[in-house]
Amino acid sequence: MxxxxxxxxxxxxxxxxxxxxxxxxxxxxTYIGGVSMATRLCWENIEVGCDPYSPGNPVCFANGIxxxxxxxxxxxxxLASKSxxxxxxxxxxxxxxFSIAMKRAQYDGIVIHDASENWIFLFIDDERVEFLPADKxxxxxxxxxxxxxxxxxxxxxxxxxxxxxxxxxxVRFGNVTNDGRQAGRTGHGAVWxxxxxxxxxxxxxxxxxxxxxxxxxxxxxxxxEASQGKDTEKYxxxxxxxxxxxxxxxxxxxxxxxxEGVFEFAELVSGEYLDEHHKVKVIACAQCPIACEQMSMVKxxxxxxxxTGIEYECLQAVSxxxxxxxxxxxxxxxxxxxxxxxxxxxxxxxxxxxxxCYERGVLKKExxxxxxxxxxxxxxxxxxxxxxxxxxxxxxxxxxxxxxxEGTRRAAEYFDKERNAETYKWAMxxxxxxxxxxxxxxxxxxxVGLAVGTRGGCHNRSAAYDPDIKSETNRFTVDETRGKVxxxxxxxxxxxxxxxxxxxxxRCFTGKADRAGAWPAIANLINATxxxxxxxxxxxxxxxxxxxxxxxxxxxxxxKASDDDxxxxxxxxxxxxxxxxxxxxxxxxxxxxxxxYYEAKGWTEEGLIPKQLLIDLGMEDVxxxxxx
Amino acid sequence: xxASTSKFKYIVCxxxxxxxxxxxxxxxxxxxxxxxxxxxxxxxTVRVDEVLITAVACRTCEDAxxxxxxxxxxxTQDPISGIIRIDPQKCDGCAWCIEACDFGAISINHETKLAxxxxxxEDVEDGPxxxxxxxxxxxxxxxxxxxxxxxxxxxxxxxxxxxxKAKDPR
Numbered sequence: 001m002x003x004x005x006x007x008x009x010x011x012x013x014x015x016x017x018x019x020x021x022x023x024x025x026x027x028x029x030t031y032i033g034g035v036s037m038a039t040r041l042c043w044e045n046i047e048v049g050c051d052p053y054s055p056g057n058p059v060c061f062a063n064g065i066x067x068x069x070x071x072x073x074x075x076x077x078x079l080a081s082k083s084x085x086x087x088x089x090x091x092x093x094x095x096x097x098f099s100i101a102m103k104r105a106q107y108d109g110i111v112i113h114d115a116s117e118n119w120i121f122l123f124i125d126d127e128r129v130e131f132l133p134a135d136k137x138x139x140x141x142x143x144x145x146x147x148x149x150x151x152x153x154x155x156x157x158x159x160x161x162x163x164x165x166x167x168x169x170x171v172r173f174g175n176v177t178n179d180g181r182q183a184g185r186t187g188h189g190a191v192w193x194x195x196x197x198x199x200x201x202x203x204x205x206x207x208x209x210x211x212x213x214x215x216x217x218x219x220x221x222x223x224x225e226a227s228q229g230k231d232t233e234k235y236x237x238x239x240x241x242x243x244x245x246x247x248x249x250x251x252x253x254x255x256x257x258x259x260e261g262v263f264e265f266a267e268l269v270s271g272e273y274l275d276e277h278h279k280v281k282v283i284a285c286a287q288c289p290i291a292c293e294q295m296s297m298v299k300x301x302x303x304x305x306x307x308t309g310i311e312y313e314c315l316q317a318v319s320x321x322x323x324x325x326x327x328x329x330x331x332x333x334x335x336x337x338x339x340x341x342x343x344x345x346x347x348x349x350x351x352x353x354x355x356x357c358y359e360r361g362v363l364k365k366e367x368x369x370x371x372x373x374x375x376x377x378x379x380x381x382x383x384x385x386x387x388x389x390x391x392x393x394x395x396x397x398x399x400x401x402x403x404x405x406e407g408t409r410r411a412a413e414y415f416d417k418e419r420n421a422e423t424y425k426w427a428m429x430x431x432x433x434x435x436x437x438x439x440x441x442x443x444x445x446x447x448v449g450l451a452v453g454t455r456g457g458c459h460n461r462s463a464a465y466d467p468d469i470k471s472e473t474n475r476f477t478v479d480e481t482r483g484k485v486x487x488x489x490x491x492x493x494x495x496x497x498x499x500x501x502x503x504x505x506x507r508c509f510t511g512k513a514d515r516a517g518a519w520p521a522i523a524n525l526i527n528a529t530x531x532x533x534x535x536x537x538x539x540x541x542x543x544x545x546x547x548x549x550x551x552x553x554x555x556x557x558x559x560k561a562s563d564d565d566x567x568x569x570x571x572x573x574x575x576x577x578x579x580x581x582x583x584x585x586x587x588x589x590x591x592x593x594x595x596x597y598y599e600a601k602g603w604t605e606e607g608l609i610p611k612q613l614l615i616d617l618g619m620e621d622v623x624x625x626x627x628x
Numbered sequence: 629x630x631a632s633t634s635k636f637k638y639i640v641c642x643x644x645x646x647x648x649x650x651x652x653x654x655x656x657x658x659x660x661x662x663x664x665x666x667x668x669x670x671x672x673t674v675r676v677d678e679v680l681i682t683a684v685a686c687r688t689c690e691d692a693x694x695x696x697x698x699x700x701x702x703x704t705q706d707p708i709s710g711i712i713r714i715d716p717q718k719c720d721g722c723a724w725c726i727e728a729c730d731f732g733a734i735s736i737n738h739e740t741k742l743a744x745x746x747x748x749x750e751d752v753e754d755g756p757x758x759x760x761x762x763x764x765x766x767x768x769x770x771x772x773x774x775x776x777x778x779x780x781x782x783x784x785x786x787x788x789x790x791x792x793k794a795k796d797p798r
Contacts, residue, residue, distance in 0.1 A: 069664050070654040070761070097650075097675075104665060143678065156675070157666065180678050205738075207663025217658070224651065224763050281679045284647035287654075289763030291647035295679045307678065 002211040003065055003529040004028050005106040008041065011122060011129060013195055014055065014114035018129040028108070029532065030618050034500030035091040036546035037062035037109060038080035042089065043553050043622070045111050052084035052187075053170070053194035059112040061102065061200075064500050067287070068103035068208035070220040071525055072227055073502035075099050075287030079161075083186035084172050084194075085346070085407055086431040086456045088554040088563075090186030093460075093500050094161070096285040098178035101159040104204025112197065121149065121160075121199035126206065134198035139165060141339035142177035149201050162199040163189040164341030169397045170194060171405040173346035173434075177338070180293070180309065181285055186433060186455055189341050211531030219525060223508050224289045231507035235292040236282070240312035241271030243437070244320070250469065251578030252439045254321040256381045257352035258428050258569055261439045262578035265325025273327060274310055283309070290504055296331055302385065303332035310334060313459065316437035317348025322355060322387055329384025333391055340395040346407055349434035351390055353408045353427055354400075355381050362421045363400070370399045408434055425568045431456035441570050442580030443468040443475050448593035449486040452564045452607075454550040461497070464489040476580075478589045483596030494543035495522070515540065545617050552609060552619070555626045561607045564594055604628060636688040636710025637771050639671060639746060639756055643682035645766035648675050652683055652758035652767060659749060659757045668737065670746040671758050671767075683767065685758075686712060686733040686746040694745075697728035703743075711747050719743055 006028075008021040031037040038060045047056025059081050066074025076095035083090025102110065105126050112122075119134040137145050145162040160178060167174035167189030174189025175182045192198075210216050234242055244266055247253040251261040267273060274296055284291035293309040310331065318324065318333040333351075337344035357363040358379040368377035368386075370393045377386040393401030403411050412427035428435045433456025440447040449462030459465065464486045468475035473485060492515065496503045499522070506513040509521035519539040526534045551559075566585055575581045585593075598607045611627030614620070653669035661668045671685035688710035695703045695712060702718035703725060705711070721741030726734045734745045748769065749756045759767045768775075 070651055070658070072651075100650075100666070104667075179675075205665075205667050207657065207661060207665035207668065209663055213658065213662070217655075221761065224761065228763055281644070282647060283679065283681060284649040286648065286650045288647075288649050289651060291649065291764070309678075 001025055001028070002209060002531050004108050007107050008109040008111060009107045009124070009129070010111045010113065012113045013116040013120070013131075013197065016131045023108070026618075030545060031549070032498045032542050032546075033062050033065045033108070034076065034078035034093060034498040034546075035062075035080065035494070036078070036498040036542070036549060038078035039089055039091050039546070039549050039553055041109050041111050042080040042082070043549060043556075045113065046082060048556055049558070050082065052082045052087065052090075052191060055113075055115040055195070057082045057191060059188070059191060059195070059197070061110040063099055063102050063108050065526060065529060066499060066501065067099045069210055069216060069529060070287070071216065071501075071529070072220060072223050072508075073285075073288045073290065073505045074499065075285060076500040076502065077102065078497070078500060079176060079183040079188055081188060081191045082557065083433070083455065084190045085187045085433045088431060088456070088557055088559060089454055089550045090188060090191075091455055091550060092175070092183035092185055092188060093497060094176070094178055094181045094183040095288070095502070096179035096181050098159040098161050098202065100286055101157065101202040101204045103208055104206050105202050106204065106206050110200070112195070112200070115195040116197060119196045119198055121201060122197070123153075123158075124200070124202045126204060137198050138168060141165065142341045143180065143339065145199055146178070149199060153201075153203070155203060158201050158203045160199045160201040162341070163192045163197075164339060166340040166342035166395050166405075167193045168198070169395070169405070171342050171394060171397065172407050172410070173343040173350075173405075175341055175343050177341050179286070180283075180338075182338070182341075182343075184343050185345065185458060187343070210529045212528040216525065216528040219521070219528065223505065223521075226508040227289045227505060229508075231511065232290050232504060235290055235504045238271035238275050239282075239292050239294040239310065241274055241294065241310055241315050243312040244270040244316060245272065247316070247438065248320075251575065251580030252442060254316055254435070254437055254439055256323045257321060257349070257356045257426055258435070258439060259573075260575050260577055261442070261580045263320035263323075263325070266320060268325045269315065269319035269327055269330055271312070274315075278310075278327060278331060280307065285502075288502065290502070292504060298328045298331050301328050303328045303388070306332040306335040308335040308338045313437050314344035314348065317345045317434075318351070318387070321348055321437075322352045323381030324384045324387060325382065326384045329388060332388050336388065336391045336395060342395065345436065346434040347391060347394060349428050350394070350404050350408050350411065351387050352381075353411065353423070354390060354404055355379050355383070355387075356426045357415065357423055362415060362419055362423055367400050368393070370401070407432060425572075428567050428569065429457055430566065431563055433457045435567070438465045439575065439580060440465075440566070441574065441585060442583045444478050444585060444589070444593070445473050445475070445482045445485050445489075447566060447570070447585045447590070448482055448597050449489060451566050451590060452486070452594065452597055453490075454547070454554055461493055462486065462490045463493045463503075476583055478593060480596060482593055483598070483600035486593075486597050487600040491540070491543035491547055494546035495539060498542050498546040541617070545619070548609065548614065548617055548619065549622065552614070552622045552626050555608060561594065564607065566590060634688045634690055634710060635771060635773065636690075637748070637769055638688045638710070639685045639748065639759060639767055639769050640687075640775070641683040642766045642768075643680070645764045646673070646682045647764055647766075648673055648681040649763065651761050651763065655757045655761045659752060660744075667735075668744070670744060672732075683758075684731055684733060687731050688712070693728040693730070694725035694734060697724045699724055709748070709750065711750055712745060713747070714743060716740075716742055
């Protein structure tokens with residue numbers, strides 16, 4: 001096999017043993033890599049129905065088909081476990097040097113079973129696996145941990161995926177970081193924390209060979225060249241943070257915990273402002289010629305010295321969404337999230353939830369007493385220093401931070417019971433995962449895409465905001481086409497998430513991002529890498545299968561149609577200002593949207609998958625277990 | 629940084645422009661070995677922290693210390709191009725050249741036991757492949773003199789406001 005090694009490495013943390021499983025080529029053709037293969041590995045290795053924090057929940061890495069080759073933006077891996085945020089599949093992507101080290105160590109996937117008694121980190125040195133004590137790494141931030149491990153081995157080719165203090169403390173939205181990139185969402189850091197697994201380090205020394213290197217190189221050169229043109233300008237020059245002004249103009253920029261979609265200080269937290277005042281350098285993931293990561297620094301004021309990469313989703317979550325119009329506080333908040341290893345989006349939305357609780361009198365100043373804040377915090381919207389202190393309390397599970405570190409859904413359940421309140425009305429999550437930076441009350445195709453999302457409130461798995469924003473659909477209304485549009489958009493995204501390739505390259509194959517523009521080129525890249533004979537339809541099926549295995553996983557873990565829902569606020573409270581004011585997604589609209597979406601997928605009315613459909617996709621064993 | 633005394637051309641990287649994508653390593657290892665493997669790349673990206681990123685390759689020093697240090701006379705330097713060449717019959721991978729190199733531009737291939745370093749793709753038709761693939765034009769293949777000349781030109785052009793050319797009256 002070219003492009004793959006055929007090896008899945010299994011590691012048992014309790015027994016301190018490891019073994020290699022060889023998968024047949026057909027298995028690779030079905031699941032490819034990234035989120036699809038990672039989910040499949042999780043499907044095969046999980047103790048069904050287990051608590052996400054129990055030893056029965058495995059940590060599953062799946063590498064990319066193009067990882068370790070010059071194919072632009074192909075250096076990514078998928079990471080899957082049962083998510084402690086949602087109780088369903090937690091599938092995340094990260095990229096850069098770590099995935100390439102894994103490829104060169106000749107593993108297509110790694111499955112980590114059970115849990116360790118003492119804190120450890122794993123060192124995978126080609127075919128050797130070591131279980132090393134992590135005592136000296138405890139408490140270190142994500143970057144520091146990587147650095148300490150590289151120093152220990154004295155080799156900068158040893159690349160590590162790590163958790164920071166947030167993961168150690170099992171902040172439920174803790175995440176996993178490698179090379180400054182995060183497998184950001186759904187709480188992988190907390191799962192690692194539950195296993196006392198501080199880091200996975202890999203050194204791979206083998207070369208990567210492909211079936212047709214000349215073709216692959218020629219295509220890679222061409223795509224690399226195209227990636228320096230206008231189709232990636234947005235990402236290269238300002239990064240995704242330009243969306244702050246774009247979304248504000250459309251009235252879709254989450255503001256003050258999604259009460260409004262227009263923020264009066266948007267300019268002060270925009271990509272343009274960031275570029276002018278804070279940008280230090282733009283950097284890339286390994287294997288990426290685009291480089292979108294805007295490394296930004298606070299140069300003066302109380303947060304001087306804070307530095308991290310800033311992109312739209314994290315930025316809006318901690319700025320406009322918290323009513324904060326101070327870029328230095330926003331950078332510091334994301335810096336805390338990145339160094340301590342937690343999902344800055346969930347953190348931001350959890351802080352905004354707490355701010356609304358404070359403004360409505362459910363939480364009081366003295367509820368926020370901590371070592372740093374002996375008087376408590378007056379946590380009004382817009383209080384940047386207050387938000388920073390609260391983020392540190394969440395990271396350390398200090399005081400009320402312990403409850404908020406569980407995310408908005410669990411925090412709301414707690415406070416509603418304890419204080420006889422109705423804070424669930426402003427707990428902005430779907431399936432327990434906090435929302436992304438687009439207000440879906442006025443993006444109705446996206447609304448159904450989010451509601452049915454297999455990993456909860458996530459913009460990466462459903463790209464249905466795209467047709468809404470580009471006015472290919474009427475974003476304020478509902479019609480019979482939306483089921484198909486939402487289904488098609490998530491299957492499209494799933495192709496990129498499975499290869500995986502960064503979606504920012506999508507226009508660089510032919511200038512057109514649609515299937516007709518991208519799939520033939522992707523098929524050629526797959527064939528040059530593996531020697532297979534993939535065509536347009538085969539590429540399309542990659543996405544269908546990826547989405548199907550994730551849904552199947554959720555069904556087996558107890559998913560019901562009622563789980564496909566939207567937050568209370570989006571169904572009952574319209575925004576009052578701006579071009580998106582006056583809209584909600586009513587229960588009737590949502591029920592209709594879900595119905596036509598299930599139809600478009602070929603599922604039953606209850607959203608279950610027919611046996612035959614699974615068999616046709618080559619997933620017979622899945623059909624046996626959950627097909628109807 | 630350690631200074632090179634070279635008058636020859638070699639590959640340098642502008643750390644302001646380098647994004648750390650490693651495509652130079654891919655193309656280099658492929659050109660030299662037919663495989664994609666950073667360990668076999670003659671140019672290496674260096675990522676010291678989140679933003680301090682650059683790439684380093686052989687800087688063709690004059691009176692190259694690696695050549696002098698070689699105990700088996702396996703290394704020779706071309707007097708015109710400054711390129712260091714290796715005699716695989718003589719080299720035994722003893723790594724004295726690595727000790728001598730101020731730039732960390734040499735590595736030992738553990739399988740062949742030979743020293744490996746950049747030869748500026750002298751055997752490839754269109755020259756250094758890393759320079760060709762670098763998406764951000766961070767790599768260039770020039771002599772130190774060429775670079776200082778360019779800096780002088782830029783300085784004068786940017787800071788002096790003379791009419792630099794007579795305008796064609798047509």
